[in-house]
Structures are given as C-alpha cells and as structure tokens.
Amino acid sequence: MKLVLNSYSFVFDREIVKLLLEIEEFKGSWKAYGNLAPERLIELKRIATIESIGSSTRIEGSKLSDAEVERIMAGLSKQSFRTRDEQEVAGYAFLMNEIYDSWEEMPLTENIIRQMHSLLMRTSDKDERHRGEYKHVENSVAAFDSSGQQVGIIFETATAFDTPRLMGELLEWTNIELTKRSLPALIVIGMFVVAFLAIHPFEDGNGRLSRALTQLLLLRHGYVYAPYSSLESVIEATKDSYYVSLRATQKTLGQPEPDWSVWLHYFLKALVKQVRNLKRKVETENLLKTMPEISLRIIELLKAHGKLSISEAEKLISINKFTLRAHFKNLVAEGHVIRSGKGPATRYSLPQREVSERELGK
Template sequence: MATIESIGSSTRIEGSRLTNREVERLLSNLSIQSFDTRDEQEVAGYAELMDLVFSAWQDIPFNENHVKQLHQILLRHSEKDARHRGRYKTHSNSVAAFDESGRQLGVVFETATPFDTPRLMAELLSWVNDEQGKGQLHPLLIIAIFVVVFLEIHPFQDGNGRLSRVLTTLLLLQAGYAYVPYSSLESVIELNKEAYYLALRQTQSSIRTEAPTGSRG
C-alpha cells in the first residue's frame, strides 16, 4: 500500500492523472510491458526504480554514475525521453508546479545552465559523501540539503522531481531509516504540495548565502 501511494503521489506531483487504484492495476500487469499513455510509462519506470532501491539500497554507491543509471531506469519506458535517459540536460529547464488536473500553474524557480550542471553535480555529490564521512551533520540535514540543491540544479531534462524523491528514499535507507518502505514520503509531499513549492521558491534566492530564508516556523 505504501509503495502504491508513493508511486501514485510522486508521479501526480509531476502532472500525472493516474489514481492509486489505477496505479495498483497497472503494477499488477507490469510484466506485460505494454503501456498506452505517458502517465502509465512514468508509473512503470518509477515502480521499477523503487523496487530496485528497496531491494539493493546497500549496494548502490552514491555517485554521479549511479545517479545517471537510476535516471535511466526511471525513464526506461518513457518513449519521448529516450534521447536523454541517464544524461545531463543539454537545454535549459525550470521547476514548474502543477494542479490536480495536471495543468501547469507556473515556474517555481529557475535552474542551473546545462554548462554548469556537470560541475555543480560533481560538487554536490562530493559534498554529500564528505559530510557523511565526517559524521558532524545529522543525516536528515545532509539529505535535505542534497534534495534542495539537486532540484536547484535540475540536472536532467526531465524526471528530476521523481528522481529526487527516489534518491531521498535511497539516502534515508542508507542512513538507517529502515521504516521507509512501509511509509509514503511522496504522499505527504502531495498533500502539502503548496507548502513544498513555496519552500523551494523561498530557497531560490538564498540557497548559496549565509542567511537562508524559509527556515522559520
């Protein structure tokens, strides 16, 4: 049930219209490998990636190569994403918000340029591994900072939001939060979507300063 909620919520946040019941029906026929719509293709890729993370999280090093591989799996069934699976973006993109019907509400914030993306991703993943090794920051702080910087960079042409939530799950499991497969972080984000987007937008202007906003309350 938690997995179905996670897959349904995470894809709906990005504009999918499939209900949890439709997601459950699709997952029961996943072996058929036949998906009629983009929503179904996205759900299938997300489901396969979640299954991999839950079963092999101990054996997935947190580095650029594996992040790219996870992105490739995420978009495995997405026909229109075939050209850029597992590759950093080559065109500018931005973080957009969507309503329940899948209609785009607007841009949440601008993201890194394609030119800067490889350098920024290398720096981010190096920082995560260094901080994990030092053991001075709480794991949740490291994960939270990773997620917001990852979304600020928006390294891939598409699938960044979904991948950020899978990577959150991976990092939580690797940090010892064993309950993660039995709860749905994605459904919490979906229920608080406005606050989620507001926090991202507030962070945009201060993420690389000494006085971050959006941390009150």
C-alpha cells in the first residue's frame, strides 16, 4: 500500500472556513458556555460518555442500547462480560475513562496507541492474542451478503508487513504537522484519522480506536468541551455518509495529491453538529435554572418515563392535575415538551432531536 501524506493538496473552500470558524468560536467561548454547576457538568459528561460508547460500538455492529450500556458501565468492576457486545462496550468504557482521566499524559506515539488498543480489547477473550499488537494477518475491508459470506473487497488496507513502517510515517508526519501549525489542528486530526483507517493497523478494533483517538487529539489540542457532547452519536446517525466519505478520500491516498476534501467536509460537519448539540444542552440547562420547581419535576419525569399523560404524572408526583395541566401547557408553549394525541389519549414527551444525513450534506 502506498500512502502519500501530502497536506499541500488540501484546499480551503468557503464551507471549510465557515465550519472551522464556528468550531473555533465555540472553543474560545466554552468557559462562558460551561459555567454550569459542577454537578450538572458531571451529569452532561456522564450522559455523553454513555452515548459515545453506545454509538461507537453500534457503528461496528453491536446491538446494545444506551440503557444497556449504562448498566454495563455501572458494573465495570466485575471481571467478565457475557456476550461479545458487552465485552466491546466494557472495553470502550475502560478506554474512554482512561482518556478523560489522563489525556494530558498521552502524547500521540506508537506506544500510547498500542496501550490504547490493549485497553480497548481488555475484556475480550477472543482478542487476547493480539491486544496492543499490530496485525499479523491481512484485514482488508470486505462486503458480506445476508448469510455472512464474503462477496468482495471494498477497500484494500495496508499489508501486515507494511503496517509498522506506515504507522511510523503517519505518526511522525502528524506530530510534525501539529507542531508546525501551518494547518489548523482539526484539519490535521481529520487527515490522521482517514489515513489511520486506511492502514487499519490492528487485526480488530480499528474503527472504535480511531474514534477514541479523535477524542484524545481534540482534548490535547484545546477542545476541552469534547467529553460533554457525543461525536460518536453524530457519526452513528450519519453512518452511510461516514463510510462513503472515508472511502472517497482513502482511494486517493496513494496518489501524488490526495483528495482530502470529501472526508474533511464530513468530519468538520460532524464536529459542528457536536458543538451545536452541546450549545443546545447548555442553553437548556441555563433555562432550567429559572424554571418553576413543578416544571422541573415534570421534565425529570419525562426523562425517566418517556411519554406520560397528566393523570400518570399526577400519580407519580402527587400534584393535582389542574396545576399539572397549567405547567404542561406552558412547557409545550415554550417548546420544552411535545404534546401528541387528543382527549384521553393525550401524551407528553421531550423533543427528540437527531442529526440526519441531510444535515451533514449527504
């Protein structure tokens, strides 16, 4: 495999500049946005971590919901996990906890990446033999039919023989580019990720590890808001565009002038969506500070139970339905709660805001 790490072929266009400016503006103002009470920041981080772990493992085929991920995270101290999905969730949780605790002491080196892979595979019995080791067998990205039979190769990754050399070149180039600062850090991080996945240096876990490395690099380059909003959930919701943009750039990486544009447009749009999601969460938290206590209790009820009628809410918090009806009406008018159904079938729920493929320019 030939890998041409030519950053000079990257071209700034109007959209790239606009996306970068929005992210950098939020980065600079995070202290103002993040002036929530410590316990609320902790809760935002906890929720985002659950979403990130759930999404990153589901991108690779896991079937576990965020609620099941939360249950597994609560029992990380136990020594074994029953299924492959549970093992992958636990491994990703251990790795994310390590990154959030120690990112300042984790430079981008081969040793750190190997350690991260070892931690990612810590709970997987199947992967014990190759934890923290570059691949010894070929692992090109293949397509499979509904019966699980391979029907073709989508993308040829680096050979096992070439992997150590290519990883050494990629890490040296990335660290030089990040130190030179001739390009914005986000552009270099995006280039690193697409090249890392083209090499596919480990036998398994490359996708999950690439997303964990993205979090590490964001933190190390000043994007300290990253743990409070899940980038992985944005990628999960736009998975088709994620893979299409990766392949579009990866197939040019052996050319004298790689075409970075398709992947970097996707990558920056995903980062912008992450920022906007966090903005909305913080603004909601600030609104909650001034919300009447009963309205706050209604919001918490809906978070816990999903859809509720006024009668059901009345039974749960022992407040008469006439008072509750007034608060529900105000919450609906202000956009904090959605009303559905009519008459006895009326139910209330929180708004569901999900990123779509269209939002990321599919």
